[in-house]
Amino acid sequence: MNKEELVSSIKRLSDANGISGFEDEVLTTIREEGSSLGTFSEDSMRNLYLQRSGNKEGLPVVQLNAHTDEVGFMVKAIRDDGMIEFITIGGWVAANIPAHMVRILNKDGIYIPAVVASKPPHFMTEAERNAPLDITKMVLDVGAHTKEEVLNDYKIGIAAPVIPEVSCLYDAIHDNVIGKAFDCRIGCAAALATMKDLADTDLKVNLVGDFSSQEEVGTRGSIVSTQTIKADLAIVFEGCPADDTVVPAYQAQTCLKKGPMLRHIDARMITNPRFQRFALDLAEALDIPVQEAVRNGGATNGAAIHLSNAGIPTIVIGIPVRYAHTHYGISSVFDVEKSIQLAKAIIQKLDEQIIKSF
Ligand SMILES: [Zn+2]
Incomplete structure (x- = not known):
């Protein structure tokens, strides 16, 4: 996906209205943005599932999650x-x-x-x-x-x-977006772009996009969506609070323009260390900038997903968002692009054997 398409998708998703439980407009936007990618279905929680065209019987299932609701x-x-x-x-x-x-x-x-x-x-x-x-x-x-x-x-x-009441703006000179609800519409844009870029790629896994509701009130949508998908592995995209303007430089682990943040731990998940290592090694081998984080607070849909279906190896690809949970967030499109690049590299490398080794 080129930058113009990605920015347009981020803007549309950011501007869509959807507090927890009322995500309908966001779902309509995702259905439009992802119309060529597979088959959509929806449950009564307003979780939206996107089964990739080309998924084959018998392959391990990879769940690509992002939440649709906003504060x-x-x-x-x-x-x-x-x-x-x-x-x-x-x-x-x-x-x-x-x-x-x-x-x-x-x-x-x-x-x-x-x-x-x-x-x-x-x-x-x-x-x-x-x-x-x-x-x-x-x-x-x-x-x-x-x-x-x-x-x-x-x-x-x-x-x-x-x-x-906010309209998303793109500062093309500095490659930043300013807008509302980047937590987690920027993750929705990244999940869609990942599936778009992989549309014609032969994979050894089946991909299911999981655009889940009600994360901001306690990961409620993903508690249901993960039981429906029954995945073998999950990647959670999340718009994560950036810390580069609020902590001393040596403590900063979620800075703008330094690539996706991969957390080893937060308040509700210890990231599967083997899957995390696999992702970090791959990023290093491909020269994709990443930031590692150890967080004593916060949580994502990974909390619900990793505990379901007899345990699902899950990582969180966090896109830094300055001033999350206010009217105006600032994010770098560079970080979104690097998040997509990392997710694609992981998905292309995965097979049954590797997933079992986690
Ligand atoms: Zn979030």
Whole structure:
């Protein structure tokens, strides 16, 4: 896949709306982007499966996972003055929420722009300026005056999904993308591109794309998808929080423009050391830059997948995303390309014997 196609795919996927449980628009985009690659099917969790054309009876199954959902919010209650209370979906910190734009899905299926309201500084007391932020006290403002107006005119009801209002931009001079939901739409783009590039390649494994839902609320989609696929091996693409602007240089393990991050461990998975070694050795042999990481926090769909089907050797190919779980992430297209290159190299080398050795 050339850069232009890859950037276009990243942009479309980043812009698609899909908080956990409401991933429909993302699935439509993936079906369009991957229409030539095989057969799609879907379950009631909105997990989307892509069986590669050319898969043959009897070959080991390789699961290529990325999650489709993004962090966002949901309408909880509407106050009499038309201000809208909300809950968070996925991990947010209070400081990243106020004074941003969001879009709220109304009952007609239209996205209504809104602002996360904050009291203008002119009206704040000294005590209010210094008080810690509290998400439960924040509200969304669509410009209405009353609850009735929100319900009847704006047609916004409780449980409406709320998404950060962001359009993905590509800085072609520096090869960076800035946008929302790179965790994990950038992984969805990488999984699709990997399957696209391998479309005409003869493989000794069967490939199943697994675009799973509800990762941000506890890897729920992949708990189901992995039981359906029953893979022999899994590669999880993930948009991973970059640490190069937040820790001392000697500790940084997820930097922009240094290639995919392969974690040895996180809070919920010890990566299969034999598969991890295989991937790292292959990257070295092919001169693909990679970053190794030891993480004491975080988790991915690998957590659910590696524990299923009598144990599935699983690695995570992490694409660094600065400022994950905020409105604006920054990623390097170079890192996406290197992630795709590594996944393709692994898949082309795999056979039954190698998988059994893990
Ligand atoms: Zn993620």
